Amino acid sequence: MSDTYTLYNPTVMEHFMNPRNMGDIKDADGVGEVGAAACGDIMKISLKIKDGKIEDARFKTFGCGSAIASSSMATELIKGRTIAEAMDFSNQEVVDALGGLPPVKIHCSVLAEEALKAALEDYVKKHPEAAAKAGQAQTVAA
Amino acid sequence: MRHVFLDHQSSTPVLPEVFDAMRPFFTEAFGNPSSLHQHGLRVRDALKKARQQMATLIGADSEEEIFFTSDGTESANLAIKGVAYANERKGKHLVISATEHPSVINSIEFLEKQGWTCTRVGVDAEGVLKLDELRAAITPQTVLVAVHHVNHDIGTIQPMREVGKVCAEKGVPLYVDCEASAGWLPIDVKEFGAALVSFSPHRFYGPKGVGVLYRNKKARIVSMMHGGVQEGGRRAGTENVPAIVGGGVAAEIALTELPKRIAHTAHLQKRLWDGLRSKVTYIKLNGAEPGPKRISTNLNLSTEFIEGEGQLLLCDLNGIAVASGSSCVSKSLKVSHVLSAIGLDHALAQGNIIMTLGMMNTDEDVDYTVETFAKIATKLRGMSPMWDEFERGIIDSIIAPTGRGKSFSQHAADVSGKAAH
Ligand code: FES
Numbered sequence: 001m002s003d004t005y006t007l008y009n010p011t012v013m014e015h016f017m018n019p020r021n022m023g024d025i026k027d028a029d030g031v032g033e034v035g036a037a038a039c040g041d042i043m044k045i046s047l048k049i050k051d052g053k054i055e056d057a058r059f060k061t062f063g064c065g066s067a068i069a070s071s072s073m074a075t076e077l078i079k080g081r082t083i084a085e086a087m088d089f090s091n092q093e094v095v096d097a098l099g100g101l102p103p104v105k106i107h108c109s110v111l112a113e114e115a116l117k118a119a120l121e122d123y124v125k126k127h128p129e130a131a132a133k134a135g136q137a138q139t140v141a142a
Numbered sequence: 143m144r145h146v147f148l149d150h151q152s153s154t155p156v157l158p159e160v161f162d163a164m165r166p167f168f169t170e171a172f173g174n175p176s177s178l179h180q181h182g183l184r185v186r187d188a189l190k191k192a193r194q195q196m197a198t199l200i201g202a203d204s205e206e207e208i209f210f211t212s213d214g215t216e217s218a219n220l221a222i223k224g225v226a227y228a229n230e231r232k233g234k235h236l237v238i239s240a241t242e243h244p245s246v247i248n249s250i251e252f253l254e255k256q257g258w259t260c261t262r263v264g265v266d267a268e269g270v271l272k273l274d275e276l277r278a279a280i281t282p283q284t285v286l287v288a289v290h291h292v293n294h295d296i297g298t299i300q301p302m303r304e305v306g307k308v309c310a311e312k313g314v315p316l317y318v319d320c321e322a323s324a325g326w327l328p329i330d331v332k333e334f335g336a337a338l339v340s341f342s343p344h345r346f347y348g349p350k351g352v353g354v355l356y357r358n359k360k361a362r363i364v365s366m367m368h369g370g371v372q373e374g375g376r377r378a379g380t381e382n383v384p385a386i387v388g389g390g391v392a393a394e395i396a397l398t399e400l401p402k403r404i405a406h407t408a409h410l411q412k413r414l415w416d417g418l419r420s421k422v423t424y425i426k427l428n429g430a431e432p433g434p435k436r437i438s439t440n441l442n443l444s445t446e447f448i449e450g451e452g453q454l455l456l457c458d459l460n461g462i463a464v465a466s467g468s469s470c471v472s473k474s475l476k477v478s479h480v481l482s483a484i485g486l487d488h489a490l491a492q493g494n495i496i497m498t499l500g501m502m503n504t505d506e507d508v509d510y511t512v513e514t515f516a517k518i519a520t521k522l523r524g525m526s527p528m529w530d531e532f533e534r535g536i537i538d539s540i541i542a543p544t545g546r547g548k549s550f551s552q553h554a555a556d557v558s559g560k561a562a563h
Contacts, residue, residue, distance in 0.1 A: 007455065016455065022525050033527060035558025039469040040477075040492050041449060042557060044527040060527035062492075064451035064470035068525065104473055 008065060011099045015069035020076050023058045030126070032118025036111045041067050045075065045115040049123055052130060054081050059115070066101050067108040070094050074112035083130060086120055089113060145461040146507040150345075150439055150500035151294060151322060152465060156388065157347040157395060164349065164388035175381055176370060185383050192390025196354050199393040200320070200339055201330035203358075209373045210386050211353040214321045217340035218245035220355055220377065221317045224363030225286045225338070226253050233283030234258045239271050240483040243294050243319055247479070250288075263289075268430040269298030269484050273308060280312045286361075287316045291334070292323035295467055295480035295496065296429030297440025299327070306335025315361040321345060325396035326403055326439055337361035343385075347501075348392030352385035407499045408438035410508050414497065415441055417512030422519050424541045428486060428494070441497045442467070444490035446541050447529040448522035453495050456518040462511055465496040487540050489528075489550035528553075 006013050028046035035042045041063030048056035057079050059071035073094050078086050091109040095101050101109060124130065156164075167188065173181030175189050193205035202208065211217045226236065238250060240262045250260045261279040264272050271289060280287065289305050292298065302318060309316040315337035320329055325346020331339050337360035344350040357363060357376075369378030396403070411432050419425055424446035430436040445453065450468030457464045467478030469492060477491035497511070523529040528550060531537045535546040537553045 007458075016452075017459065019525065024530070033557050035554045037558050039475045040488055040554055040558075041470065042527055042554060060525060060530060062447065062526045062528045063449050064468075065455045067449075067470075068452060104475070107475075 008069070008101070009099045011097075012066060012069045012101065015072040015098065016065045019059075019068055019072035021056075021058050021072065021079075022060070024060065025056060025058050028058075028119075030119040030121075030123030032115045032120070032122055034111060034114040034118050036063070036067075036107055038107050039064070041108070041111060043067060043071055043111045043115040045071065045112075045119045047116075047119045047123060049083065049130075052082050054078050054083070054086055057116075059112075063111070064105070064108060066098075066105040067111055069098060070101075070109040070112040071115065073097050074109075074116055078116060083120060083123070086116065089116055143461045144507065144510050145463075146503065146511055147463045148497040148499065148503070148511065149463045149465050151496065151498035153344050153350065154347045154500055155502075156349050157392060159395065160348055160388045160391045163391040164384040167384040167387050171383075175383065176372060188383065188387050189381060192386045192393075195390035195393045197356075199324065199329065199397050200341070200356060201332055202356050206374075207356050207358050209355040209357060209376050210381055211355055211377055212351060212382065213344075213353040214243075214319075214340055214342040215245040215353070217342075217353040217355040218243065218319060219249050220363065220366050221338045221340060221357075222246060222249040222286065222288060223253065223366055224376075225315065225317070225361055226258055228362040228364045229285035233281075233285050235281055235283040236260045236286050236288070237263060237276065237279045237284055237314075238288040239263050239265060239276075239290065239300070241265050241269060241293055241295070241298075241480045242288060242290055243321065246288050246290075246319060265298075265483055267484050268435060269293050269296045269480065270430070270435065271300050271305065273301065273304055276305065277308050277312075280308070280314055284312070284314050287314050288319065289316065290319040290322065291329065292320070292327065292437045292440075293429070293480060294322045295478050296442040296484065297322070297437040297498075298429045299323075299435055299437060302334040302336075306333070310335050317361070322440075323437060325392070326400075326407070327437060328400060331356060331358070338363075343389030343392045346392055346396045348389040349385045351382045352389045354389070403501060404438050406501060407503075408432065410499050410503055410505070411438050411441060413505060414499070414508045414511065417508065418443065418515060421512055421516040424539055425519075426490060426541045428481060428484065428490075439499045441499075443495055443497070444486065444493045444541075445495070445519050446490065446493055446539055447526050447532055448493050448519060450492060450494045452522050453493070453515075453518055456521065457495070457515065460514045460518070462514060465498070467494040467496060468492050487549075487551060489554065490540055 025046040029049040030047040033044040057075040091113040094109040193208040317338040320341040324341030339356040428442040450466035451470040481491040
C-alpha cells in the first residue's frame, strides 16, 4: 500500500477493506436500523446482550467507505460495554479511533452512533427491567 | 495487479507526438506571442497553426473564430456570461438543458442572482432533450440557448441538428458544450447551427491548461477577463503557448483517428456492458443503449442494493479507475443532477458508477473489469442490509421488481424519518 494514494487514512481504509463484525446476529437482543437524511445511506446494528453487557455487536451498511469503516469501528468499541456506558457512546469516539474523517464524512460516524442507540432502544423496549437497572447504574455513575 | 483506466471523461494522457511538439515552447521558443520581435513572432505563428487545427476539428470556416482560454470551465463561463452581458439591453432570459455541466449551470445561477432568468428544458428517460419544450421555452427576451453535444455523465448524444434548427427559427444564438464529445465524435459547427462551441484538448490526449472557444458572428460576447488585447480582446492574459501548440496537434491527430477511435471504443463498450450484465444481477445502464444515441466511450451504471463510493474504492484498490455520481462522493451530498433529471430513483443513483473508455483499454482490461466488478458487487451486497432485506422479501428491486416488499425509497424514508432527495 505504501506507493498507493488513498482517499482516507490507513486506519479507515483498513476497516473499509477488512470490516470487523460484519453480518447479522441470529436471535439478536436488539436491532437498530437507521438512515442518513443527508445522503440516503442506511446502517443496521444488531446486539447480543447478556447480564447488562454487550456481548456481541454486528453491522450491515449500505453506504460509503467511511460509513462502512465507522460501523466496523463502532461495533469494535462497544463490545464489552454495559448498556449505560453504551447509551453514552458518541460518534466522536469513532472519529478519534479511526484517526479522523474528512469533514463532509463526519455524518457517516453519526449514523453509527444512531444505529447503535436504535439497537439499544429496541433492546430496552423488549426488556424494561434492564432499562431500570441501566438507569440506576447511570445515576450511580453520575 | 492490472491497471485499468476507465475514467477518460476526467482526462487522458498526452500523446508522445503532442508532448514532442510542446517541448520546444518551454525552452528555446519561450517568447510571448504579443512581442513584436523574432521571439514573439515565432510563437505567434505557432498559435495561428494551432488555431487552424482546432478550427478544422470542428468544421469552422476560419481560425479567427477560435479563442483560447484556460480550460472548459472558463470557456463555458465566457460563453454564458459573455453573451448575457453583451445582450443585456436586448433581453435577460437564457435557456439551457437540465443536464448541462456544472460550469454552465453555475454560470447561469450566478446570472440569476443578478436579475437574469433561465428556463431549464427537461430531458426524457434516456437523457435526450425535449425539443418541443425547447421551442416553447424560447421567448423574445431569450439571448442564448445552451445545449451540450454529449452528456458528461450518461453519454447521451443530443439531436444537435434539430436543436440548431429551432434556435435558427427563433433567431437565438446556440452555445454547444462539446467537452465530452470533441476528439471522439465528429463535430460540425455549421451542421449544429452553433454560434459558440467549447472543448478541451486534455479530453482527447492533449494537455491540460488550455480550453477552446469557437465563436462566430452570430454571437456578440463581452470579455470577462480584462487586460491586454490577446485573443482579439476577448480574453486578456498571456497565452499558454505550449499547451495550445500541444492541443492543436492533439486535435489534428483526433481528426484522422476518429473512425478508429469510435470503432475501438464501441467494441469495448459492448464487451464491457455485455459482460457486466451477464455477471452481475440487478444492474442497469443509465441513458441510451449503446448505439446512435450514446457516445461509444461511456457506460453509466447503477448496481442495486449497494452504494457507489464503496464500488469506486474497491475498483481503485483493484487497479480500476472509475467515477461515481453517488451522493456519497459529492461534497454537497447530492446525487448527480443528470441522474435526477432522467428520473432515476434515488436508490439507483446512490449505486452509480461511471466507466469511460479510451484507446489504451484492451479486451483483457474489459474482461478483468467484469470479473473484478462482479466480485466487488458480491462483497458489498454481503455487507448491505438492503440486499439481505431484498432477499427476505422486505424490500423490492427497482430494476427487476418481484412484486414482494416495499420500495427501497419507502424503506429509507421509514428508517431515516425523512424522504430521500
Ligand atoms: S454515510 Fe453518507 S456519505 Fe457516508
